[in-house]
Amino acid sequence: MDTFSLAFYALAFLIIAAAIFVVTSKNIFHSAIYLILALFGVAGIYVLLQAPFLAAAQVLIYVGAVSMLMIFAIMLTARIADDSIRHTNEQVGTGLLVSLGLLAVIVYSLWQTPFPISAAPMPEGAGGTIGRLLLTQFVLPFEIVSVLLLGALIGAVVIAQKDKVRGVSEPPNTPLPKPAEKVAG
Amino acid sequence: MLELDKLVKIIGDGIDAGISALGLGPAWVVLVQLIVAAAVVLIFASLVVLFLVWWERKVSARFQMRLGPMRVGWQGTIQTIADALKLLQKELITPANVDRGIYFWAPVVTFVAALAVYVTIPFGKGLIVRDLNIGILYILSITTFTVIGLLMAGWSSNNKYALLGGFRSAAQVVSYEVPMALAVVGVIMLTQTLSMGEIVAQQQKFYQWYIWRQPLGFLIYLVAATAECNRTPFDLPEADSELVAGFVTEYSGMKFAMFFLAEFLNMFTVAAVATTLFFGGWNGPVLPSWAWFMIKTLLGVFVLMWFRWTYPRLRVDQLMSFAWKFLLPLAFINIVLTGLGIYIFKS
Numbered sequence: 001m002d003t004f005s006l007a008f009y010a011l012a013f014l015i016i017a018a019a020i021f022v023v024t025s026k027n028i029f030h031s032a033i034y035l036i037l038a039l040f041g042v043a044g045i046y047v048l049l050q051a052p053f054l055a056a057a058q059v060l061i062y063v064g065a066v067s068m069l070m071i072f073a074i075m076l077t078a079r080i081a082d083d084s085i086r087h088t089n090e091q092v093g094t095g096l097l098v099s100l101g102l103l104a105v106i107v108y109s110l111w112q113t114p115f116p117i118s119a120a121p122m123p124e125g126a127g128g129t130i131g132r133l134l135l136t137q138f139v140l141p142f143e144i145v146s147v148l149l150l151g152a153l154i155g156a157v158v159i160a161q162k163d164k165v166r167g168v169s170e171p172p173n174t175p176l177p178k179p180a181e182k183v184a185g
Numbered sequence: 186m187l188e189l190d191k192l193v194k195i196i197g198d199g200i201d202a203g204i205s206a207l208g209l210g211p212a213w214v215v216l217v218q219l220i221v222a223a224a225v226v227l228i229f230a231s232l233v234v235l236f237l238v239w240w241e242r243k244v245s246a247r248f249q250m251r252l253g254p255m256r257v258g259w260q261g262t263i264q265t266i267a268d269a270l271k272l273l274q275k276e277l278i279t280p281a282n283v284d285r286g287i288y289f290w291a292p293v294v295t296f297v298a299a300l301a302v303y304v305t306i307p308f309g310k311g312l313i314v315r316d317l318n319i320g321i322l323y324i325l326s327i328t329t330f331t332v333i334g335l336l337m338a339g340w341s342s343n344n345k346y347a348l349l350g351g352f353r354s355a356a357q358v359v360s361y362e363v364p365m366a367l368a369v370v371g372v373i374m375l376t377q378t379l380s381m382g383e384i385v386a387q388q389q390k391f392y393q394w395y396i397w398r399q400p401l402g403f404l405i406y407l408v409a410a411t412a413e414c415n416r417t418p419f420d421l422p423e424a425d426s427e428l429v430a431g432f433v434t435e436y437s438g439m440k441f442a443m444f445f446l447a448e449f450l451n452m453f454t455v456a457a458v459a460t461t462l463f464f465g466g467w468n469g470p471v472l473p474s475w476a477w478f479m480i481k482t483l484l485g486v487f488v489l490m491w492f493r494w495t496y497p498r499l500r501v502d503q504l505m506s507f508a509w510k511f512l513l514p515l516a517f518i519n520i521v522l523t524g525l526g527i528y529i530f531k532s
Contacts, residue, residue: 003212029340033287036333053379056322064329064362071336072355075348127319127379 007048015041029074036067053127187473190311196221222314226303234449238265241449241490248494275438280343283435287341292436292443295334299447301327302454305381309467309475313382320381321373324458325366328413331451332358335432338444342435350431353501357412357419360508365409367516371402371523372462385466396463398526401519403463405512407488410455412508414448416489418496419504456485 018038025031039062046055134142197218204214239254239262246253254261279288305320307313317323332354339351372395376384388394396403412419433444460466460481469477499507 027284029284029287033333033337052317052319053322056319056326059326060322060329060366063333064326065359068329068332068336068355068359071333071340072352072359075336075340075352075355127322 004048008045011041011044011048014038015045029071032067032071032074035070036063039063039067053130187476188310189473189475190309193311219314226314227300229308230300230303230450230453231446233453234446235265235269237449237453237486238268238445240486244487244490245494248491269442272438272442277438277440280435282343284341284343287337288435291334291338291341292440292447293334294337295331295447296443296450298327298330298334299450299454301330302450306454306457307381307385307461307466307478309473309478312467312475316380316382318378318380321369321379321384321458321462324381324454325362325369328451328454329358329362331447334447338436339432342432344435347432347434350434354415354432356501357415357504357508360505361409361412361419361512364405364508364512364516365413367513367520368399368402368405368409369462371399371516371519374520374523374527375399381461381466385461385468388465389468391465394463394465399463399519399523401515401522403459405516405519406459406462408512409508410459411489411492412504414451414455414489416452416493418492418499420493420498452486452489453482456482456489459485 015038018034018041021034022031022038025034040059043055043058043063046052046058200218200221201214204217242264243253243260254264257264257267279285302324304314305317305323307316335354336351339347339349339354342348372384373379375395375398376387378384384395433441436444457478460478464481464485466481467474467478469480472480
């Protein structure tokens with residue numbers, strides 16, 4: 001086996017093992033850590049495919065931002081990491097159906113893609129090309145994603161704000177004494 | 186001239202010849218060369234940290250009109266070695282209620298991330314382990330693992346102070362990473378490359394340094410980078426007066442030392458990146474290139490120490506609003522100005 005295959009199989013094993021641990025782990029914090037490992041493994045695959053820009057972006061965005069926010073949310077949620085909390089629900093049938101459907105779509109699209117092998121040398125600095133395409137040919141999807149993220153951001157602010165207002169106006173579990181009782185006392 | 190690039194080339198060729206003579210392929214040559222380079226970087230990093238710890242103690246002492254360490258060696262120079270030996274001998278205590286796996290790996294992740302950055306830092310002419318064409322982006326992305334390590338430490342310690350430290354570091358780093366990356370974007374727009382080697386090559390003359398064209402970008406970088414290494418006035422993750430020692434509260438011995446090493450390495454990294462991006466890297470007259478790099482970087486480190494022993498700590502809410510309401514808009518303004526400048530001077 002040549003070094004490329006060796007590295008590929010090692011990375012593939014790492015990613016799949018980590019991904020299995022993500023879903024089977026009893027503790028949600030462990031799941032998050034294994035998810036980071038899996039995402040880092042994917043960055044390794046990008047490096048192997050000579051797409052270093054993509055690899056760095058993968059680490060920067062998924063490990064640096066997305067996973068970190070996930071961990072942050074986990075740490076902020078009280079007792080979410082307790083082993084007693086279930087991580088599954090009753091909808092096994094629906095879940096199976098959806099995941100099999102997704103698998104079918106992925107397999108079909110892999111089957112249909114020709115994967116042409118180009119003899120041209122690797123372009124130096126793919127970052128420039130990616131940037132140019134994002135702002136010309138793919139500007140519409142790029143902007144739609146931005147608007148979607150902005151919507152999510154505003155939604156998060158609204159949800160957090162509502163909690164805050166409610167917390168101020170009616171503190172939980174401390175019923176105020178009625179004026180009549182106060183007078184009587 | 187005392188340039189080291191010839192020496193590096195001789196060693197590299199020697200390994201090449203030696204491994205090839207053993208009848209092994211080119212992959213093995215690269216592997217052995219990288220292992221040797223990694224060992225050299227590790228030794229260099231340890232020496233740098235030994236020096237920085239002593240220097241920080243001396244600087245802080247001088248700022249407070251004390252003498253600092255004086256007993257071990259001349260001016261206490263080998264005090265840090267004595268301290269390191271003490272730390273090595275200490276018992277590794279694992280508290281009963283920690284999450285063992287994560288507790289064990291947290292210092293490793295933090296330390297490896299701090300060290301991995303040194304792959305793309307140009308220490309001098311020909312002194313770069315790998316001049317990746319995504320150099321600066323690689324540094325920005327690898328440093329995020331440091332925070333993952335801190336979060337793992339904070340969560341697994343099962344201690345409220347450690348957890349609070351972890352929270353704070355997550356919030357802080359996520360916030361300050363954005364202006365820092367945007368400040369770097371300003372320089373990248375001018376250099377048109379991400380490679381650290383090429384960025385240095387573009388700043389051979391004093392007037393070509395990017396600090397002159399990116400003064401605002403440099404200031405944003407400096408503030409955000411100080412926050413990224415968790416140093417005062419942004420040292421909330423380990424604010425000793427409120428949180429004991431933050432995320433390192435439950436760590437002892439060598440595990441504690443690894444966090445400590447990582448912190449000082451990060452400080453050196455920040456200064457080294459600033460040197461490369463804004464101050465011409467290893468370019469300079471008369472002295473050999475690596476000496477210029479070290480002089481500029483250590484000056485940067487001194488500025489960080491100066492901050493630490495001069496400014497009081499910020500409050501958490503001040504910290505967050507400063508990042509999002511002041512630094513981030515400023516970084517955007519910097520990018521727009523840079524774009525305008527490029528547009529005007531190109532046409």
